[in-house]
Amino acid sequence: MLVTVMFYIMAAIVLGSALYVAASKNLVRSVFMFFVTLFALAGLYVLCLADFVAVTQVVVYVGGILVLILFAFMLSGREALEGLQQHNNRLLSVNNLPALLLASLFFIVLANIFIKAHVEDAGWLKQAVASHNVITPQTITINNLGVNLMTNYLLPFEVISILLLMALVGAAHLSRKEETA
Amino acid sequence: MMITLTYYLLVSAGLFSIGLYIILSKKNAIQILIGIELMLNAAILNLIAFGKFDQLKNSGQTFALFTIVLAAASTAVALAIVLNVYRRYRTIDPGKVNQLKD
Numbered sequence: 001m002l003v004t005v006m007f008y009i010m011a012a013i014v015l016g017s018a019l020y021v022a023a024s025k026n027l028v029r030s031v032f033m034f035f036v037t038l039f040a041l042a043g044l045y046v047l048c049l050a051d052f053v054a055v056t057q058v059v060v061y062v063g064g065i066l067v068l069i070l071f072a073f074m075l076s077g078r079e080a081l082e083g084l085q086q087h088n089n090r091l092l093s094v095n096n097l098p099a100l101l102l103a104s105l106f107f108i109v110l111a112n113i114f115i116k117a118h119v120e121d122a123g124w125l126k127q128a129v130a131s132h133n134v135i136t137p138q139t140i141t142i143n144n145l146g147v148n149l150m151t152n153y154l155l156p157f158e159v160i161s162i163l164l165l166m167a168l169v170g171a172a173h174l175s176r177k178e179e180t181a
Numbered sequence: 182m183m184i185t186l187t188y189y190l191l192v193s194a195g196l197f198s199i200g201l202y203i204i205l206s207k208k209n210a211i212q213i214l215i216g217i218e219l220m221l222n223a224a225i226l227n228l229i230a231f232g233k234f235d236q237l238k239n240s241g242q243t244f245a246l247f248t249i250v251l252a253a254a255s256t257a258v259a260l261a262i263v264l265n266v267y268r269r270y271r272t273i274d275p276g277k278v279n280q281l282k283d
Binding site for chain 1: 183184185186187188189190191192194195196197198199200201202203205206209211212214215218219222225226229230232233234235236237238239240241242243244245246247249250251252253254255256257258260261262263264265267
């Protein structure tokens with residue numbers, strides 16, 4: 001029962017703050033509401049019994065990506081931001097009508113698919129429930145996650161780490177001040 | 182009433198659509214980046230909701246971690262590009278950046 005209430009609270013915070021990010025005219029405020037969205041999403045991950053991923057979400061997204069976004073935001077000049085704020089950026093205006101139409105139609109299609117698919121009745125989910133392969137609140141997932149990361153998923157792990165290294169070197173190269181050229 | 186998988190999928194569908202709306206309607210590269218992050222988070226929520234049904238191999242949670250790392254990498258590169266574009270064009274409106282070389 002408590003889980004149900006918590007789920008509804010978290011889902012309301014996630015969707016409400018995401019809508020605020022979409023609707024707000026003030027750019028700085030929308031960035032900070034994005035922060036709230038990420039925190040509430042970490043709460044939803046905990047409700048899905050993925051505590052390690054929730055902590056990683058808080059550390060990487062809130063601590064890393066959001067600070068990076070704020071950094072770029074402050075560096076990209078005041079006059080550009082003020083010029084943008086005068087734009088008519090409300091949720092309901094003629095300029096945004098195509099985007100609103102496309103997004104809401106997309107949502108209707110997705111919601112229809114998800115409701116009609118009856119994902120709870122999928123074969124592999126029933127098999128997992130029957131063979132007790134479901135994460136329960138009593139299971140400790142972190143041990144298993146670490147072992148799996150170093151055995152079953154070693155190749156994706158290494159590929160991702162090389163990709164991250166390449167991306168960071170590329171980012172450092174791009175954001176460097178050009179002296180020679 | 183139990184919270185089933187469909188509820189999580191619906192929340193992620195809403196998040197994805199909001200991200201799509203932000204990408205299509207905003208005139209600021211950083212806000213478009215935030216929209217992309219919202220869509221990525223919708224995908225991560227789906228991975229984790231399904232990952233609950235795999236205790237032995239933890240596939241959902243592992244790939245959710247990989248996706249978070251990918252999002253960090255893409256954000257770093259995208260922000261570096263945004264800063265470069267601002268330095269060159271004095272604006273970060275993607276509609277006004279209309280030259281590949283200057």
